[in-house]
Amino acid sequence: MSKIRVGLIYGGKSGEHEVSLQTALAVTKAFDLNKYEVQPFYITKEGDWRTGPQLTAPAESVDALTFESASASGGAGTFALQPLFGSPAPAKTQGTQSATESGGTAAAQLDVVFPLLHGTFGEDGTVQGLLEMANIAYVGTGVLASAVGMDKVMMKKVFAQEGLPQCVFRHFTKNQWEKDNAFFIMEIEIAIGYPCFVKPANLGSSVGINKARNRDELLSAIAEAFRYDRKVIVEEFIDAREVEVAVLGNDEPQASVVGEIVSSSEFYDYKAKYIDGKSSMIIPAEIDSELSSRIRDLAVRAFQSIDGSGLSRVDFFLRKDNGEIYINEINTMPGFTPFSMYPLLWRESGKPYSELLDDLVRLAIQRHEEKQRLSYSFDLT
Template structure:
């Protein structure tokens, strides 16, 4: 048997989606083929402290995951993990002295299972780029654009992808002239409308405003979570999603549909009440399904995506128009999440997805090694 691939699994994190990340990590740890992979867990506390567990040679259970996240002496994890220690020995290849894992074994690839701020926004991706370590998922640019709803919509507009009407501003602009933005929103969007923090995942901080009083309250609420706010028109639509997999030549899955248990698909509807319904494949005409897939790939390439993304759309009930909503560069990844379920319906199992994502990460890293970062002399 060949050498096992050593995967550094990073989970937890400082965002409000910490607990979601734990569940994703447990699902991924259980699904890996341990005859092919050795898993090194890296847990990040809510305070941003790194803890490293002993390598996993077999799937953990729920108790083990909690132990791995404990970080005390009894748990067998280091109390504090310096950021780069144990991740890479690539500096040694160029004559430098690189840190190694406590077992003296370098990590081959990192799988960052972090949702939201400080994980899905390009920050950890930048750290891994600096360390020269292959990692699963979108790069720095795509992660940052995928997290910032304002920048994402600007990229979509440049690509010519249809989307809802929106307005945006930052805290300084709002505090300087709130009357101007209220008037602009009322004229361009009307009521009801949706108010969102520009940078946050899993529908945290989102409100539906039905009048001016609710609009002001919603903006103040959104500004608790980010310095920028985006306001979108209300669309009476079905919520259609599609999974994308690949690097420079991505492919799209069958489409799925979410029926929210709430008035809109917020954090509670996604993760707490368990009443939202998933329909895979979505009951939509074949030409609409094909349009969704084509637009999803265009959006993925427009942000320079890699690895995986889930792309969300609105299908207008009145006229059948298809509007792109957003790209999620690190979607929920338990076996019961939309992303893997849409691939399962498309013929790719959860275990096959993990294998593919690892290979895509290694392939992308190898491709980037062809870049001359030294600014050598022209030929």
């Protein structure tokens, strides 16, 4: 049986560039190179695409994956896109020939792409649209689900339509804020109060998020959030435990066990997630089976509400005073190192890291093959 040729896309023009590199490093070490041919694609912070040679061994460091100079496969920029747009082939099934066996150009015969991109220009539907245009199978949610999952405002509106419980929030664009910030301040103070959380609407990994305890801190937090996005969301503070569920699948998604985050900081910000190393994960969370089942069911409903596919991590608040559940957000491309919550949740559910990668590739190819059976034209004759 021929190997499945996988393209890894990582880096990106995003505030989560470094997180993406760590994810890519971990994935290269986990792929079984006896089963897969792995082709790396690095996107610089400026948006320049670069590719290196096919991996014959796991990458030893992040530096080995950045290709800062001209790549071994023909240079940077548009040349790096040739494997995507040169001559995309349909996904192979068991027993079919490899690109080399069939006489094609190996670089143009990717079977599936794994976009290991977090945040803007990667998790928001943009690269998913690129891969749809190239007619290549890819891991993770599609264009719509990615865009909705990235935009916290649209996500919350979809969750509201689905009847999922969530905290009070308000939102506004930079233009709206500049025209009438007095109105929004009044609305926040009446409907939400202090303390509250201020977030860019389109960013992950807790970048640009701040807790505001008074009006001065609110104004400062909003100014900070507008550095990263044109739209800001303000949410009520809930004294709660933070629990998370990993979801895997296409039309019949499954939920992992529930895990809990115990933050080293006042809230689970970027430093607490990636820098100080003091936050802890409790897997499975210390909650009763009935509550766990309810949270897992809500995670699957959230995933299906955005038309998810492949993978997502769904985050919840569990109020300390009365045990009420509130959905916080869905992350359609969660951190994927062996120490990240998503693979750890599945490991504790009986699915090791390498098997999880196999499942994600299989689900991507399955979804792509289903799409190939659709008709995209209409014969009027």
